[in-house]
Amino acid sequence: ETGVTQTPRHLVMGMTNKKSLKCEQHLGHNAMYWYKQSAKKPLELMFVYSLEERVENNSVPSRFSPECPNSSHLFLHLHTLQPEDSALYLCASSQARTGLGNEQFFGPGTRLTVL
């Protein structure tokens, strides 16, 4: 596997379900990100893990819970979601604290539908 991978690619869940999104990067990076992309809205940064530190966006509802067990893996745990949470969830990674020019590398995304 190369680059940034995300599983599953598609997920349909009910509002009472609990599920997790997984992201794995094979680039040796030390920062990872979760973004939400809804129709007709800009990409919304949800969470950042950088050098073992978590930077949290306070506007993210608690029904989204990130977990970063090591620098290569990132999870997004989902529970009691709402239909408006249906979106494309993108994971990205980059090399932290080595200058401004290090771009983020994105995974293919998980298309989430909440019924």
Place this chain on the structure above:
Amino acid sequence: AQKITQTQPGMFVQEKEAVTLDCTYDTSDQSYGLFWYKQPSSGEMIFLIYQGSYDEQNATEGRYSLNFQKARKSANLVISASQLGDSAMYFCAMREGDNYGQNFVFGPGTRLSVLP
């Protein structure tokens, strides 16, 4: 206030012609980086080009070039010799320099359609 503005929700261009996608940004930092990404219908974000705030030359990467006008705070993407495969959403993004800021701010995007 919007940090990244892309005023063109949609653009059309004839195949083999050049097209400019607009991006203006807002920052008080002296040190920042500007990025362009392409998102095809498959969903994956593909990095295209980077411009640093201290770079004196406009960035170029193959058919992509960045028209960087620092005083006007604009970083327009120019795609030369458009191809059908260039049809996609294009996002301008900025990383600011405070605390080696890891966070990217993305603009709303421009949907480019290349016509045969």
